[in-house]
Amino acid sequence: MYPLAERTANVLPSPTLTLDAEVKAMKARGRKIVNLGVGEPDFETPDFIKEAAVKAVRDGFTRYTPSEGILELREAVCEKFRKANGLDYGPGEVVVTCGGKHALYSVMQVLFGPGDEVVVPSPYWVTYPPQVRLAGAVPVTVETGGDGGYVLTPELLERAVTPRTRGVVINSPSNPTGMVYAREELESLAPVILRHDLWVISDDIYETLVYDGRDFVNMAMACPELRDRTVICHGVSKTYSMTGWRIGFMAAPREVAAAVTRVQSQMTSNPCSIAQKAALAALTGPQEPMERMRETFDSRRRLILDLLKDIPGFATPVPSGAFYVFPDVRGLMGRKLAGRTVGSSAELAALLLRECEVAIVPGSGFGREGAVRFSYAASEGEIADGLGRIADLVAASA
Numbered sequence: 001m002y003p004l005a006e007r008t009a010n011v012l013p014s015p016t017l018t019l020d021a022e023v024k025a026m027k028a029r030g031r032k033i034v035n036l037g038v039g040e041p042d043f044e045t046p047d048f049i050k051e052a053a054v055k056a057v058r059d060g061f062t063r064y065t066p067s068e069g070i071l072e073l074r075e076a077v078c079e080k081f082r083k084a085n086g087l088d089y090g091p092g093e094v095v096v097t098c099g100g101k102h103a104l105y106s107v108m109q110v111l112f113g114p115g116d117e118v119v120v121p122s123p124y125w126v127t128y129p130p131q132v133r134l135a136g137a138v139p140v141t142v143e144t145g146g147d148g149g150y151v152l153t154p155e156l157l158e159r160a161v162t163p164r165t166r167g168v169v170i171n172s173p174s175n176p177t178g179m180v181y182a183r184e185e186l187e188s189l190a191p192v193i194l195r196h197d198l199w200v201i202s203d204d205i206y207e208t209l210v211y212d213g214r215d216f217v218n219m220a221m222a223c224p225e226l227r228d229r230t231v232i233c234h235g236v237s238k239t240y241s242m243t244g245w246r247i248g249f250m251a252a253p254r255e256v257a258a259a260v261t262r263v264q265s266q267m268t269s270n271p272c273s274i275a276q277k278a279a280l281a282a283l284t285g286p287q288e289p290m291e292r293m294r295e296t297f298d299s300r301r302r303l304i305l306d307l308l309k310d311i312p313g314f315a316t317p318v319p320s321g322a323f324y325v326f327p328d329v330r331g332l333m334g335r336k337l338a339g340r341t342v343g344s345s346a347e348l349a350a351l352l353l354r355e356c357e358v359a360i361v362p363g364s365g366f367g368r369e370g371a372v373r374f375s376y377a378a379s380e381g382e383i384a385d386g387l388g389r390i391a392d393l394v395a396a397s398a
Contacts, residue, residue, distance in 0.1 A: 178319020
């Protein structure tokens with residue numbers, strides 16, 4: 001057999017997508033799985049967005065578009081940044097991509113190369129380190145503490161920087177922790193970033209899903225002097241329940257956007273024409289359905305926190321965004337559950353799937369052993385059922 005490129009040996013499948021595929025296969029076999037692992041809104045895409053896609057098909061909008069996306073969608077993205085964030089971008093600084101993940105991948109390819117280092121705070125979304133490696137660069141993980149809200153501090157960033165450091169990834173609201181950076185926390189990082197001339201990769205995909213009266217702020221908003229050192233990666237997947245439509249977008253300095261467009265022209269030609277029209281409708285149409293989704297997520301957040309606090313061994317920081325909780329489960333390590341000794345977060349997740357038919361994601365995939373991620377992108381009935389099964393298992397093993 002011919003050898004594969006070395007880069008493929010260093011990239012593992014996404015653990016969250018792998019889990020989701022496994023759960024779907026189990027359900028297809030008749031298993032009654034409660035899926036609290038998937039990072040996907042369970043709402044339908046709003047009808048007015050679907051209708052825009054149908055109209056695009058009927059109108060024959062089914063051919064290639066510009067590699068960077070259609071102008072009217074890029075203008076709508078610019079308007080979104082102006083209205084929601086107070087940021088002024090032109091269409092030449094915006095690129096539409098095949099999902100938020102694709103935006104991040106393309107930016108990594110454009111900004112980083114062999115020998116470069118990129119600071120990735122831990123816990124992190126599972127895709128950041130592999131994408132850095134695929135660019136030939138080195139992810140430098142920096143462990144943040146749950147007691148401090150899983151926030152990267154200036155001291156932690158300064159200690160991680162070397163002469164080879166080129167950038168830092170900031171994800172707020174966070175997957176997997178649900179942590180939301182406050183303006184002053186971002187402001188405190190700015191002197192370190194400026195002193196070392198770093199790029200900021202700002203993953204804002206959960207921007208609209210914030211709770212407890214918190215305000216969303218990204219680095220370009222908090223520190224205008226870093227606007228031209230910040231690349232904002234975003235998309236319609238989470239806000240509009242459009243995960244399968246695969247439309248993301250990014251805002252960046254013009255030369256970065258132009259380089260991403262060149263890369264995209266050789267990678268995908270362009271994002272899906274029909275999905276672009278749907279995304280245009282999403283950004284320019286009524287936003288009330290999305291606010292109702294946010295309110296529902298908040299209700300589920302409070303429910304899952306209430307249920308988790310009564311299960312011994314789960315110590316759960318209160319998240320202020322996204323749709324995840326990330327409890328510390330070290331209190332269960334070394335204990336016997338269902339006759340088996342739990343030695344890791346992966347073993348715990350496997351045991352809960354086997355014994356309770358509840359799917360969660362081990363923290364090891366997010367760079368944090370001793371924790372697990374629950375998604376509350378599920379109905380309140382499913383959340384109560386799943387947490388009830390786990391509570392019964394833990395109580396029976398006490």
